[in-house]
Amino acid sequence: MELAETFGLLADPTRLSIVIACMEVERSAGDIAEHVGVSPSLTSHHLRLLRSARILRSERRGKQMFYTMADACVHSVLNIMIDHLFFHDHDTVDDP
Amino acid sequence: MELAETFGLLADPTRLSIVIACMEVERSAGDIAEHVGVSPSLTSHHLRLLRSARILRSERRGKQMFYTMADACVHSVLNIMIDHLFFHDHDTVDDP
DNA sequence: TAAACACTTAAACGGTTGTTCAATTGTTGT
DNA sequence: ACAACAATTGAACAACCGTTTAAGTGTTTA
Numbered sequence: 001m002e003l004a005e006t007f008g009l010l011a012d013p014t015r016l017s018i019v020i021a022c023m024e025v026e027r028s029a030g031d032i033a034e035h036v037g038v039s040p041s042l043t044s045h046h047l048r049l050l051r052s053a054r055i056l057r058s059e060r061r062g063k064q065m066f067y068t069m070a071d072a073c074v075h076s077v078l079n080i081m082i083d084h085l086f087f088h089d090h091d092t093v094d095d096p
Numbered sequence: 097m098e099l100a101e102t103f104g105l106l107a108d109p110t111r112l113s114i115v116i117a118c119m120e121v122e123r124s125a126g127d128i129a130e131h132v133g134v135s136p137s138l139t140s141h142h143l144r145l146l147r148s149a150r151i152l153r154s155e156r157r158g159k160q161m162f163y164t165m166a167d168a169c170v171h172s173v174l175n176i177m178i179d180h181l182f183f184h185d186h187d188t189v190d191d192p
Numbered sequence: 193t194a195a196a197c198a199c200t201t202a203a204a205c206g207g208t209t210g211t212t213c214a215a216t217t218g219t220t221g222t
Numbered sequence: 223a224c225a226a227c228a229a230t231t232g233a234a235c236a237a238c239c240g241t242t243t244a245a246g247t248g249t250t251t252a
Contacts, residue, residue: 001109001112001113002181003112003177003178003181004106004107004108004109004112005107006177007103007104007106007107007112008103008104008107010100010103010107011100011101011103011104011106011107012100012239012240013097013100014240014241015240016097016099016100016103017097028198028199029198029199029200030197030198030199033199038241039241039242039243040198040199040200041199041200041201041241041242041243041244042240042241042242043199044199044200044201045200045201045240045241046240047199047200048200048201060248060249062198062249062250063197063198063199063248063249063250064198064199064249065198065199065200073176073177073180076176077173077176077177080169080172080173080176081099081102081169081173082099084169085098085099108209108210110210110211111210124228124229125228125229125230126228126229129229134211135211135212135213136228136229136230137211137212137213137214137229137230137231138210138211138212139229140229140230140231141210141211141230141231142210143229143230144230144231156218156219158219158220158228159218159219159220159227159228159229160219160228160229161228161229161230
């Protein structure tokens, strides 16, 4: 199921942070690593997955590799979700 | 990160099928199990996760337990994604 | 062409997670 | 109260996945 795989790529905290970091601004791999606070190696691993799933698009410019959002659908889905977390209920309850 | 956890719950094929099965219609746990094609036990395991994340809401009626979508946000996100898969590119390519 | 920089790749480890099977709880009917 | 039905729970196991470390590309500058 392709839909589940897409959600799976957004299910990891660091990978999700990487995607969100590329939502509005174009960023180099190094910038992303620094911004998210993880090693360049780990960043690259995640970038490869996001690239081959066509969630992010890459473009080389000099020594650097720049990444942007490639999927408008994922972009709007993230906006909806982030919106929801900010403006709606901020409660923490657990059910029996 | 709460957002990643929500995506994580939608990242498993059978669990995603369960959520989609409850999108428009209210269904009993047994119905869900049959509709998705998995054991009642496995269904219940997944339902517990979806319930405690407030993605699904449960209501007992007689011996049965009925489930419905509880999160309008997830509901619309799923609609966007499913829409996207149906009407946009249906190509299968892999990058080097 | 050699050094320096930016990024990628490969292998390996540890923890998480989906699934199954068996036993248990809760509810209705006789 | 007991049997039958519906759903849940717990333990155990295999498979997957994120992370680290070290070595490897590719590109620019001296």
